[in-house]
Amino acid sequence: RRVHGEVSAKEAAWREVCDDESGKGFVDIIYEKALGEGIAKITINRPERRNAFRPLTVKELMRAFNDARDDSTIGVVILTGKGTKAFCSGGDQALRSSDGYADFDSFGRLNVLDLQVQIRRLPKPVIAMVAGYAVGGGHILHMVCDLTIAADNAVFGQTGPKVGSFDAGYGSSIMSRLVGPKKAREMWFLSRFYTAYEAEKMGLINVVVPLEILEQETLKWCREILRNSPTAIRVLKSALNAVDDGHAGLQELGGNATLIFYGTEEANEGKTAYMERRRPDFSKFPRKP
Ligand code: S0N
Numbered sequence: 001r002r003v004h005g006e007v008s009a010k011e012a013a014w015r016e017v018c019d020d021e022s023g024k025g026f027v028d029i030i031y032e033k034a035l036g037e038g039i040a041k042i043t044i045n046r047p048e049r050r051n052a053f054r055p056l057t058v059k060e061l062m063r064a065f066n067d068a069r070d071d072s073t074i075g076v077v078i079l080t081g082k083g084t085k086a087f088c089s090g091g092d093q094a095l096r097s098s099d100g101y102a103d104f105d106s107f108g109r110l111n112v113l114d115l116q117v118q119i120r121r122l123p124k125p126v127i128a129m130v131a132g133y134a135v136g137g138g139h140i141l142h143m144v145c146d147l148t149i150a151a152d153n154a155v156f157g158q159t160g161p162k163v164g165s166f167d168a169g170y171g172s173s174i175m176s177r178l179v180g181p182k183k184a185r186e187m188w189f190l191s192r193f194y195t196a197y198e199a200e201k202m203g204l205i206n207v208v209v210p211l212e213i214l215e216q217e218t219l220k221w222c223r224e225i226l227r228n229s230p231t232a233i234r235v236l237k238s239a240l241n242a243v244d245d246g247h248a249g250l251q252e253l254g255g256n257a258t259l260i261f262y263g264t265e266e267a268n269e270g271k272t273a274y275m276e277r278r279r280p281d282f283s284k285f286p287r288k289p
Contacts, residue, residue: 007223009216012037021063028057030082031064038075039222040068043082050089050133051081054103057092058111062118069122075230076222077122079145080129081138084153084211087128090136093163112137116144116170120241121252123234125225129218130154131211135193136163140171143178146237148204149218150196151211156204157193177244179204231260 012034019026030043042064044051053061068077081087091112095101100108119126119141128134128142131151136159142148150156160166166188176184179202186192196208209217225233235256242249261267266285273280 007220007227009213009220011216012039012041012219014041017064017067019060019063020067026060026064028054029060029064031060031067033071033074034219037223038073038226039078039219040064040071040074040076041078041080042068043080044088045082046092047081047083047085049092050086051083051138052089052092053112053137054092054095055101055105055109055111056103058115062111062115065115065118065122065126069124075124075226075233077124077126078129078218078222079119079126079141081132084131084151086132086138087130087134087154088138088141089133090138090140090159091165096165112141113169116140117248119144120170120245121248123237123252123256124230125233125237127218127221129214130156130196130205131214135159136165137167137171140167140174143174143204144170147206147221149214149221150199150205150208151214152196152208153211154196154199154205154208155193156196156199158188158191160191161188162191173244175204178202235260 014032015035016025017031017033018024028044028046030045032041033039034041042061044053044057044061046052046057065077068074091101095103097108100110102108125146128145128148130142130148132153133155134142135155135157139156139158172184172188175187179187183202196205199205200208238249238253238256242253245252266282269282270280
């Protein structure tokens with residue numbers, strides 16, 4: 001019998017990462033990597049606004065996620081909010097204008113939609129680590145993450161119909177997949193808030209843990225994932241999203257098949273023959289049943 005041993009719950013040694021674009025620290029987020037662990041942590045850092053996001057927040061989040069994707073030492077990404085009061089309270093309503101959210105530009109935008117797609121397509125698991133409120137667009141962010149680990153003080157819900165907004169994209173379709181079409185209608189139409197335990201019961205999140213051990217437990221989940229085959233995880237993430245994401249989902253899954261095929265002798269024979277200006281010889285490769 002193989003013994004795998006307990007997964008460590010020790011604290012991580014976080015090292016802050018600068019913004020590639022400015023060469024300095026980020027403004028609206030904190031981006032860290034756990035030394036020697038393969039774990040990245042991205043924290044929305046606007047606690048005075050319950051971690052509501054503005055366009056700059058989303059741009060910084062996208063740069064950090066992009067870095068985590070490109071860094072081959074990183075295998076899992078944690079998305080969280082600063083403090084214990086909120087994971088994220090959605091779009092910053094003070095900056096909402098008639099064409100989206102505007103901070104330093106004279107026009108508005110809904111760039112959080114690009115972030116949702118980016119998380120969904122990132123070929124590594126993204127774990128939402130939720131303390132406090134995950135509401136509005138913040139609730140959608142946790143839903144597009146692969147896993148959600150919630151503290152016992154977490155609160156989940158949509159506010160759109162109360163504040164004159166809605167997410168008719170992933171915010172509706174993924175929710176319906178997670179909790180079922182009836183419960184999704186309830187969540188959107190009534191715009192109620194739900195406790196962490198109610199959310200767990202309806203399949204909206206994976207687990208509820210005491211607030212004091214939220215990060216510890218999340219790190220355990222990360223370390224357990226990191227013991228497993230990165231390629232298997234990568235293909236599984238795209239496979240689990242493929243049907244719902246339509247052509248884009250199939251493209252992601254298909255891209256993984258190509259990536260794996262490129263590592264075979266058969267694929268290499270095709271490329272080598274082209275480079276050597278000869279006809280490829282695929283005769284030695286079996287046509288498997
Ligand atoms: C989160 C709530 C329930 C917390 O209540 P609590 O603990 O009583 O704190 P407050 O006193 O209310 O808040 C503390 C301070 O933080 C500010 N603040 C909180 N949330 C926001 C926010 N979202 N925007 C701006 N400021 C916020 C408060 O104003 C307060 O500040 P001070 O101290 O100065 O008074 C509670 O705060 C709450 O209900 N917040 C609002 C939640 C909400 O309605 N969010 C927006 C929902 N909509 C979206 O997120 C849409 C965004 C989106 O993802 C999207 C997707 C698809 C298509 C379009 C969009 C889109 O962008 O519109």
